[in-house]
Amino acid sequence: MRRFGFLLALALLGCHSAGQYGYSRKYQPLSAEADASDGAREYDPVMAERDKDDWKKSAVSLFGVVKARAPAHDGSAYLTLSMRTLSDRNLCDDFDEDTCRVTVSEHEHATLHVLVKLSSEDDIGQYSVGKGSLLRVIGKLADDVDPDDGGAVLRASYYRHWPRNFFVTTADAAHMTR
Numbered sequence: 001m002r003r004f005g006f007l008l009a010l011a012l013l014g015c016h017s018a019g020q021y022g023y024s025r026k027y028q029p030l031s032a033e034a035d036a037s038d039g040a041r042e043y044d045p046v047m048a049e050r051d052k053d054d055w056k057k058s059a060v061s062l063f064g065v066v067k068a069r070a071p072a073h074d075g076s077a078y079l080t081l082s083m084r085t086l087s088d089r090n091l092c093d094d095f096d097e098d099t100c101r102v103t104v105s106e107h108e109h110a111t112l113h114v115l116v117k118l119s120s121e122d123d124i125g126q127y128s129v130g131k132g133s134l135l136r137v138i139g140k141l142a143d144d145v146d147p148d149d150g151g152a153v154l155r156a157s158y159y160r161h162w163p164r165n166f167f168v169t170t171a172d173a174a175h176m177t178r
Contacts, residue, residue, distance in 0.1 A: 022100075025100050026090065037158075040058065043061065062083055064081025064083045064137065066079055066082075081112050084169070089103070101176075102168075103169065106170045112153075112154060114135075127163040134167045135159050137156045139155050140154065141153070
């Protein structure tokens with residue numbers, strides 16, 4: 001019986017959920033996120049511009065930092081994102097996984113616009129989606145383009161949100177560990 005208790009305690013300690021904000025050494029998608037990303041391809045802005053019709057056929061996935069947010073006519077949010085690359089490993093403050101943060105590149109690869117229906121907790125409040133938030137967005141490219149800059153518009157079918165200061169960029173590597 002004592003051995004069973006030890007094994008149960010060991011199993012419970014070994015089970016670590018990265019949680020909503022991904023506190024782990026490597027990126028861990030939520031189960032709904034994994035389902036939504038099944039069959040989606042990583043958005044490549046250069047290739048999407050070259051063959052728009054092909055890229056509009058399937059879902060795409062990308063990470064981006066919010067540069068601007070405006071209301072859309074249908075009650076959705078219209079976001080301008082600075083597209084970033086997800087790092088293979090997250091940066092951590094120390095060896096404890098709870099100090100690790102989802103890590104994206106510090107440099108922008110492209111600008112993209114996203115139409116997304118936000119949940120109530122992401123729409124209003126201290127941790128709402130706003131300038132400086134990180135999003136993973138999965139959806140399809142729309143036929144329309146942004147009226148100001150002619151940039152691509154994505155209609156999100158799924159998103160995951162990290163409020164400001166709940167993620168880091170590779171620029172933080174100077175004071176964090178891998």
